Amino acid sequence: MPELPEVETxxxxxxxxLVGRNINRMVVRNGRLRWPIPDELPAWAQDQxxxxxxxxxxxxxxxxxxxxxxxxxxxxxSLRILLDDPTPNKHDHVDLELDNGTRLRYxxxxxxxxxxxxxxxxxxxxxxxxxxxxxxxxxFDFDYLYPRTxxxxxKIKTLLMDAKLVVGVGNIYxxxxxxxxxIYPHKLAGRLTKxxxxxxxxxxxxxxxxxxxxxxxxxxxxxxxxxxxxxxAQSLNVYGRAGLPCRLCATLIKEVRTNNxxxxxxxxxxx
DNA sequence: AACGGCACCTGGTCGC
DNA sequence: TGCGACCAGGTGCCGT
Numbered sequence: 001m002p003e004l005p006e007v008e009t010x011x012x013x014x015x016x017x018l019v020g021r022n023i024n025r026m027v028v029r030n031g032r033l034r035w036p037i038p039d040e041l042p043a044w045a046q047d048q049x050x051x052x053x054x055x056x057x058x059x060x061x062x063x064x065x066x067x068x069x070x071x072x073x074x075x076x077x078s079l080r081i082l083l084d085d086p087t088p089n090k091h092d093h094v095d096l097e098l099d100n101g102t103r104l105r106y107x108x109x110x111x112x113x114x115x116x117x118x119x120x121x122x123x124x125x126x127x128x129x130x131x132x133x134x135x136x137x138x139x140f141d142f143d144y145l146y147p148r149t150x151x152x153x154x155k156i157k158t159l160l161m162d163a164k165l166v167v168g169v170g171n172i173y174x175x176x177x178x179x180x181x182x183i184y185p186h187k188l189a190g191r192l193t194k195x196x197x198x199x200x201x202x203x204x205x206x207x208x209x210x211x212x213x214x215x216x217x218x219x220x221x222x223x224x225x226x227x228x229x230x231x232x233a234q235s236l237n238v239y240g241r242a243g244l245p246c247r248l249c250a251t252l253i254k255e256v257r258t259n260n261x262x263x264x265x266x267x268x269x270x271x
Numbered sequence: 272a273a274c275g276g277c278a279c280c281t282g283g284t285c286g287c
Numbered sequence: 288t289g290c291g292a293c294c295a296g297g298t299g300c301c302g303t
Contacts, residue, residue: 285291
């Protein structure tokens with residue numbers, strides 16, 4: 001579910017409610033996520049103060065006094081701030097009870113997410129250390145991208161979704177960025193022109209920035225920390241629009257499979 | 272090293 | 288109405 005804009009929307013939503021608060025108790029109802037939640041995590045987190053909330057790639061870091069909790073939302077996860085204690089449903093797997101009576105509740109039907117922790121520098125964590133640059137920083141630019149496409153025989157869409165190249169671009173935004181740049185998703189990365197790489201860098205940045213400003217994309221079940229959906233879905237040009245007319249040329253949008261993921265594109269606008 | 276495929280899990284939708 | 292097949296926003300890991 002959540003790509004970078006949805007995770008950043010979540011971060012912005014929860015941060016003001018968490019920073020400076022003490023964790024009274026961590027309740028794990030079902031710890032069988034992508035990896036099991038460590039048995040000792042609740043006791044370790046208890047009575048620690050939350051210093052700040054960061055995002056790296058699609059991971060959220062709850063920075064505590066003596067280490068960091070890593071949270072990933074997987075395909076179907078969400079985090080909400082609750083002002084009271086409504087009865088949890090069967091997919092509300094984790095609660096962080098804070099010292100002012102509010103709580104952070106983790107909901108994840110498919111349980112592809114994760115809650116792990118480290119007592120050392122989180123950027124050196126094995127899941128984090130080999131990630132590529134953040135797309136919205138200056139470290140992701142033409143001079144970075146272009147040489148990394150040379151001699152690559154993989155499809156540009158596959159490369160764009162590879163977190164070792166650049167983080168945060170999942171299936172929706174890969175489809176959308178390629179449309180904005182007029183690039184056929186199955187074009188081999190090594191065949192991109194310099195102009196196409198310039199365009200792709202530019203469009204990835206503006207696309208993600210706009211999506212964040214709209215509170216992310218809600219196709220089905222994504223909600224921000226306040227429980228409200230994002231509004232970027234109405235701005236999508238190709239994803240979820242197979243069979244509908246292209247907004248630029250009215251040609252019907254096609255849908256094909258790329259490494260078992262759906263790929264939507266305009267045959268006329270993208271080559 | 273680079274690349275493609277699979278698994279992990281639940282729930283919604285579609286066709287018969 | 289019921290049932291099975293298939294699909295879904297991620298990504299680490301495995302085999303080639």
